[in-house]
Amino acid sequence: MSAMTTSLKETLWVTLEDLREEEFKQLKWLLQQMDIIKLEKADRQDTVAQMVQIYGPHRALEVTRKVLVKINRNDLVQRLPNFSSTSKGTLQEGEIIICPITSYQQALQSNLQNRFLCVQEGLADMEEKKLLDDIYTELHITDGGNMQINRQHEVRQIETASRRPAGAKISVKPSDIFKHPSGKYRPVRTVLTNGIAGIGKTFLVHKFILDWAEGRTNHDVHLIFPFSFRQLNLLKGKRVCLAKLIHKCIRETKDIKEEALNYIFTVLQMSGNTNYDKSKFKLLFVLDGLDENRLQLDFTAKEEKTIDVTKSTKVEELLMNLIMGTLLPSSRLWITTRPAAANQISPEFVDMVSEVRGFTDPQKEEYFSKRFSHNEHASNIISHIRASRSLHIMCYIPVFCWITATVLEDMLRANERVELPKTLTEMYTEFLAFQMRQTKEKYGTKKTIWYIQSLAKLAFYQLEKGNIIFYEEDLKDSGIDLNEASVYSGVFTQIFKKERWRKKDKDKGRMFSFVHLSIQEFLAAFYVEASLINSSKNVLDESQPHSKSLGMLFRKTSAAEVHRIAIDKALESPEGHLDLFLRFLLGLSLQTNKDCLADLLKQKRASSHSNQETIQYIKKKIKESPSPERSINLFHCLNELNDHSLEEEIQEYLNSGSIPRKYLSPHEVFDLKKYCSSENGFLRLLPVFQASITYLGCALSETSCRALASVLTSEQSNLKELDLSSNEIDDLGVTVLSFGLEHPHCRLESVRSLSWMSCEALASVLSSQSSCLKQLDLSNNDLQDSGVKLLSVGLESPQCGLETLSLSGCLVTEEGCASLASALSSNPSHLRELDLSYNHPGHSGVRLLSAGLQDPQWRLDTFRYGNRSGEDVDCCLGWNDKSWCLEVTDDGYYIRHNKALTDVMLHPLDTTRVAVYLDWSAGTLSFYRVSDDTLAHLHTFYSTFSEPLYPGFWIGLNCSVTLCQVEELSPAAD
Numbered sequence: 001m002s003a004m005t006t007s008l009k010e011t012l013w014v015t016l017e018d019l020r021e022e023e024f025k026q027l028k029w030l031l032q033q034m035d036i037i038k039l040e041k042a043d044r045q046d047t048v049a050q051m052v053q054i055y056g057p058h059r060a061l062e063v064t065r066k067v068l069v070k071i072n073r074n075d076l077v078q079r080l081p082n083f084s085s086t087s088k089g090t091l092q093e094g095e096i097i098i099c100p101i102t103s104y105q106q107a108l109q110s111n112l113q114n115r116f117l118c119v120q121e122g123l124a125d126m127e128e129k130k131l132l133d134d135i136y137t138e139l140h141i142t143d144g145g146n147m148q149i150n151r152q153h154e155v156r157q158i159e160t161a162s163r164r165p166a167g168a169k170i171s172v173k174p175s176d177i178f179k180h181p182s183g184k185y186r187p188v189r190t191v192l193t194n195g196i197a198g199i200g201k202t203f204l205v206h207k208f209i210l211d212w213a214e215g216r217t218n219h220d221v222h223l224i225f226p227f228s229f230r231q232l233n234l235l236k237g238k239r240v241c242l243a244k245l246i247h248k249c250i251r252e253t254k255d256i257k258e259e260a261l262n263y264i265f266t267v268l269q270m271s272g273n274t275n276y277d278k279s280k281f282k283l284l285f286v287l288d289g290l291d292e293n294r295l296q297l298d299f300t301a302k303e304e305k306t307i308d309v310t311k312s313t314k315v316e317e318l319l320m321n322l323i324m325g326t327l328l329p330s331s332r333l334w335i336t337t338r339p340a341a342a343n344q345i346s347p348e349f350v351d352m353v354s355e356v357r358g359f360t361d362p363q364k365e366e367y368f369s370k371r372f373s374h375n376e377h378a379s380n381i382i383s384h385i386r387a388s389r390s391l392h393i394m395c396y397i398p399v400f401c402w403i404t405a406t407v408l409e410d411m412l413r414a415n416e417r418v419e420l421p422k423t424l425t426e427m428y429t430e431f432l433a434f435q436m437r438q439t440k441e442k443y444g445t446k447k448t449i450w451y452i453q454s455l456a457k458l459a460f461y462q463l464e465k466g467n468i469i470f471y472e473e474d475l476k477d478s479g480i481d482l483n484e485a486s487v488y489s490g491v492f493t494q495i496f497k498k499e500r501w502r503k504k505d506k507d508k509g510r511m512f513s514f515v516h517l518s519i520q521e522f523l524a525a526f527y528v529e530a531s532l533i534n535s536s537k538n539v540l541d542e543s544q545p546h547s548k549s550l551g552m553l554f555r556k557t558s559a560a561e562v563h564r565i566a567i568d569k570a571l572e573s574p575e576g577h578l579d580l581f582l583r584f585l586l587g588l589s590l591q592t593n594k595d596c597l598a599d600l601l602k603q604k605r606a607s608s609h610s611n612q613e614t615i616q617y618i619k620k621k622i623k624e625s626p627s628p629e630r631s632i633n634l635f636h637c638l639n640e641l642n643d644h645s646l647e648e649e650i651q652e653y654l655n656s657g658s659i660p661r662k663y664l665s666p667h668e669v670f671d672l673k674k675y676c677s678s679e680n681g682f683l684r685l686l687p688v689f690q691a692s693i694t695y696l697g698c699a700l701s702e703t704s705c706r707a708l709a710s711v712l713t714s715e716q717s718n719l720k721e722l723d724l725s726s727n728e729i730d731d732l733g734v735t736v737l738s739f740g741l742e743h744p745h746c747r748l749e750s751v752r753s754l755s756w757m758s759c760e761a762l763a764s765v766l767s768s769q770s771s772c773l774k775q776l777d778l779s780n781n782d783l784q785d786s787g788v789k790l791l792s793v794g795l796e797s798p799q800c801g802l803e804t805l806s807l808s809g810c811l812v813t814e815e816g817c818a819s820l821a822s823a824l825s826s827n828p829s830h831l832r833e834l835d836l837s838y839n840h841p842g843h844s845g846v847r848l849l850s851a852g853l854q855d856p857q858w859r860l861d862t863f864r865y866g867n868r869s870g871e872d873v874d875c876c877l878g879w880n881d882k883s884w885c886l887e888v889t890d891d892g893y894y895i896r897h898n899k900a901l902t903d904v905m906l907h908p909l910d911t912t913r914v915a916v917y918l919d920w921s922a923g924t925l926s927f928y929r930v931s932d933d934t935l936a937h938l939h940t941f942y943s944t945f946s947e948p949l950y951p952g953f954w955i956g957l958n959c960s961v962t963l964c965q966v967e968e969l970s971p972a973a974d
């Protein structure tokens, strides 16, 4: 502490010593009104210390002067030194000038606006920068998402995610990321946003900040501090105070002096307030990319150490205290992460979890429409993507949309009639070829080839080690000249990016990564293929140490052998980390793809023989029945190899069913239940279905769905009706089945209950050109409004010819009705009958749709709503003010009364046992979770009951309920 500060403190102390007790109390009271200082128990020394800590010496003096005037002790004011007269207006040591928080807010907003206004996609040139608002497409974000470790391959996760029902979770608007999904007020401090690589988390954060900086949303927030773990990693082990850390990582805060930040933090820290909404200064800390964290954050250390926010502290400790809420408990925290890393933070420090789920189908199309000013290009690309299932699925990932857009735009520009890539490998190959063309223009062919080969080497060896972020030494190992790294990142921005960091930290270790894991996997596969073709080397074998005989050493490696090793390795990986790599490797063995990369691969005559060996090997592996995920990937591999023989074989196998076709008349309605009880039986009998299938009460595996889809797609198929109500079909099954439904050979006219998971897939079926679907019955599924919204996308498609839609008992409210009404007004000529009975359309919903009956443009002539007696009554449990309901689902407990839904925020255990206690006269109804004979309180309703209360059960599809004998249970310790 400076001598000046010390002497000023003494002066203040001596001055306060002259106050009478009553006066001193008044002074403390006045100080507390000015700022949130806890002074109740403070003596005169403490008071001075606190004032100097918060205000700095000079302002503390000014504040004392003001307060003394207020308590009529002008005599003491005279004794105080007058700095402004001595300093002649210049700032003295230790002096700070604290401006109103709004002026800091404005400065930060302006700087952050400059930073996030533009995004640099594609080539590094400045002119390529686009406005974030111009390219940003809304993402599908939901509440919830699980906090458990997910080691599945990221791309496989998105394939699953894309098929997950959107209706199961509540959509979250980006600006509402801190609002509780129930719509009710709950203080929220920390939000964790999950999402796989490239799904748009960072983009979302940038958009959120830009919207705030431009004053569009979240006006209450005073200051936002956007950190990324990439930057924080470089300060590993360093000691700094929080304000310094902010200045180091976020240069846009330069206009807020360290002292001012310290003042803000101290005021907050000393206030003891933990509620953001009541905070004097509303701060938001963003920590983007937890998955990239290399700092040691150990939350298990139990002892709590309070840290002084103005003192130098280890970066790790600052972060941990911020996350745990011991530092600045009233500020907000937004952490983003890929799912695999989410578990680094214990759920106890997280108030809400949300999940970025990429683009929905309409959002995908919006992305491409925004991206291409040329309308025709946009619609060409959209219809191309719709036609290819795997491209369509992958486009849920924004980064993949971007790759697709880059490739297809280039191809369409070059030749409008060109054949567009259909498989993943074709798309990525074109992407690499596009990169090469761009680079060759600047650096010539030789250098470009060298760059790509080095990057591919790096990609392969790092993938083998499971690394997605690399350091300088990793680059050196792959022969990449560090001085040229900027060239790589400049030229290969799209493939390879140098992480953003301040110039003055240039000497510190830089980090690199590929813009998306799939690009690393593609380049890794390319490296294996290039090593084989150009140097007859099997790099996959290098990692397996075994002694080779001399003969083996000189034997030429065959492609089939390389493929076999890759297939085995991929099958051995329990989490499927090499699945996509394998798909690319096999795809790259096709001559068409090799031709596309002619500059990089020596040209040899195609050997169809070697691929035949690989195909046989894959089929053999499929027959050995690996896990469903592995089998599906092997199917994808066959697709990459352009081999469809297995599908044909399956068809033949099915055609040899035990009941010959001739025994069934083509119009027979086939109730499978009568003929077979097992799934195997179902599979054997499938080919004989000629007119209609009714199959009740059984879980259909993905294999059955695949087989069923093959029947639907067969040219001879005459199947007109499919009734799968009461069948449990997993999301993969639904996808496979919808593929069949979209096929041009499919003649199905009526489908019943494809399960609630399929809205998105069904919408795609309804909008497919070949669909003959006239009747769709989805009654008694938990579609909810979000499902209906998805379905409405199909209904409004000009291709849709649906005549009857039954959505009875699907939990549809006004919102769902509005989507239906809007879809039907844009395409009113097909639907004749709509059943919305046993829903909650409300008066506005009923009015909207009934209006269609009168409208001459609409074909609708029958509209059912209300319950059987025709009344529109909210009769479901919890949907009215006469019932109080606990909903037990796989992902949690929810309370519903009078429609309002509240998340209990208690994670479900394996047990689904609950206890219900009613005290009718006291007006309480309590629910408890029961596990190991202990009770955990879930919720208590308080009401005045005027009528008897009866238990009621709402039982989901394929669920059951058992009433247990009441035992003596003890409440859980917590």
Ligand SMILES: Nc1ncnc2c1ncn2[C@@H]1O[C@H](COP(=O)(O)OP(=O)(O)OP(=O)(O)O)[C@@H](O)[C@H]1O
Binding pocket: 121, 135, 136, 137, 138, 139, 195, 196, 197, 198, 199, 200, 201, 202, 203, 204, 289, 337, 338, 367, 398, 399, 400, 402, 515, 516
């Ligand atoms: N909402 C969006 N609108 C338009 N493009 C987007 C959007 N979100 C993402 N993208 C595209 O996808 C790319 C990757 O997105 P982003 O970096 O936000 O992903 P991420 O989830 O943070 O991935 P990672 O976990 O790998 O860091 C962006 O550079 C951009 O091209």
